[in-house]
Amino acid sequence: MKKIILMVGVVFFCFRQSAYSMDNSKCMQCHGDQGFYQKFPDIKQPGMYISPATIAGSVHKGITCTQCHTAITGYPHPSTAPLQKTAIPAMCSTCHRDVYEKYTRSIHWTALENGVTAAPVCTDCHGTHGILKITNPGAKVYPENIPKTCASCHDSVKLAEQYNLPLNRLTTFENSFHGIALKFGDLRAANCASCHGTHEILPSSDPRSSINKANLAKTCGKCHPNATANFVKSRVHVVVSKHGEKGPYIVRVFYTWFISILITIFVLYVAFDIINTRRKKKNRSKHS
Numbered sequence: 001m002k003k004i005i006l007m008v009g010v011v012f013f014c015f016r017q018s019a020y021s022m023d024n025s026k027c028m029q030c031h032g033d034q035g036f037y038q039k040f041p042d043i044k045q046p047g048m049y050i051s052p053a054t055i056a057g058s059v060h061k062g063i064t065c066t067q068c069h070t071a072i073t074g075y076p077h078p079s080t081a082p083l084q085k086t087a088i089p090a091m092c093s094t095c096h097r098d099v100y101e102k103y104t105r106s107i108h109w110t111a112l113e114n115g116v117t118a119a120p121v122c123t124d125c126h127g128t129h130g131i132l133k134i135t136n137p138g139a140k141v142y143p144e145n146i147p148k149t150c151a152s153c154h155d156s157v158k159l160a161e162q163y164n165l166p167l168n169r170l171t172t173f174e175n176s177f178h179g180i181a182l183k184f185g186d187l188r189a190a191n192c193a194s195c196h197g198t199h200e201i202l203p204s205s206d207p208r209s210s211i212n213k214a215n216l217a218k219t220c221g222k223c224h225p226n227a228t229a230n231f232v233k234s235r236v237h238v239v240v241s242k243h244g245e246k247g248p249y250i251v252r253v254f255y256t257w258f259i260s261i262l263i264t265i266f267v268l269y270v271a272f273d274i275i276n277t278r279r280k281k282k283n284r285s286k287h288s
Contacts, residue, residue, distance in 0.1 A: 027065045028052055054130040088121045102200040118159055125149055146191040147173055172237040195219055
C-alpha cells in the first residue's frame with residue numbers, strides 16, 4: 001500500500017513539474033501576438049493578448065505561466081482554463097501563504113465568501129501580468145498610487161449604491177493634509193493602507209481593526225508618537241461644504257477670498273509702481 005501511495009505521489013509530482021516547466025515562449029506564440037485573435041472573432045475573453053514587455057518587467061518574470069494557470073497543460077485549452085476570480089487568492093497562496101492567511105481574515109474575503117464578487121482579490125490591487133514591486137512608482141500599490149487603487153471600488157457610485165458604502169473617499173482624502181502632502185511627493189504621509197491596513201483590513205466595528213476606536217491612538221501613533229485620546233477624536237474623510245463640515249468650509253472660504261484680495265492688491269501695487277516709475281522717467285527726460 002505504501003508503495004502505491006509513493007508511486008501516485010511521484011506521478012503527481014512529475015505532472016506538476018512538467019506543467020510548471022512549460023516554456024513561456026510556447027504561450028507567447030499566441031498570447032504575445034496582437035493579431036492572433038483576429039482569426040477567432042468569437043473569442044471575447046478580455047486580456048487574451050499579453051505584451052512580452054509586460055511580462056519582462058513584472059516581478060513574476062522568473063516563473064512560468066502554468067504556475068498560475070495550472071489548468072493549462074497544452075492546446076487546445078480546457079474550458080476550465082480561465083481563472084475564476086474566487087479562485088485567485090488560493091492560487092496566489094501557493095507562493096504567498098502568509099499573505100493569504102491574513103487576507104482570509106479580512107472584510108474583503110468575508111464579502112467574497114458571502115457572494116459579493118465585486119470584493120477585491122489580489123489582482124484587483126496588485127494587477128495581473130504586470131505586477132511591479134511596491135518601490136516602483138508605476139506599481140498600483142506604490143504609496144502615492146494607493147488612494148486611486150482603493151478608489152476604484154470605494155469611489156464607485158455603482159458599488160456604493162449596491163452595497164451601501166460611503167462615497168467621496170478619494171476626494172475627502174485628497175483634500176486632507178495627508179492627501180495634499182502625498183500629492184506633492186511626501187511618501188511619509190499616510191495613505192489608505194497606513195490607517196486601514198493592507199491584506200487584513202477589518203471593519204471599524206471589529207475590536208481587531210486598526211481603525212477601531214480603541215486602537216486609533218496606536219494606529220495614529222505610528223506617525224504621531226504623542227497621539228492622545230483627544231488627538232484621535234478629530235474626524236476623517238470630512239466633506240468640506242455648506243452642507244457638510246461648516247467650520248472648515250468657512251475657514252476655507254475666508255482664506256480663499258483673503259489671499260485672492262491680497263494678491264490682487266499686491267499686483268495692483270506693483271502695476272501702479274511701474275506706471276509711476278515710467279512717468280518720473282518721462283518727466284526727467286523732458287526737463288533735461
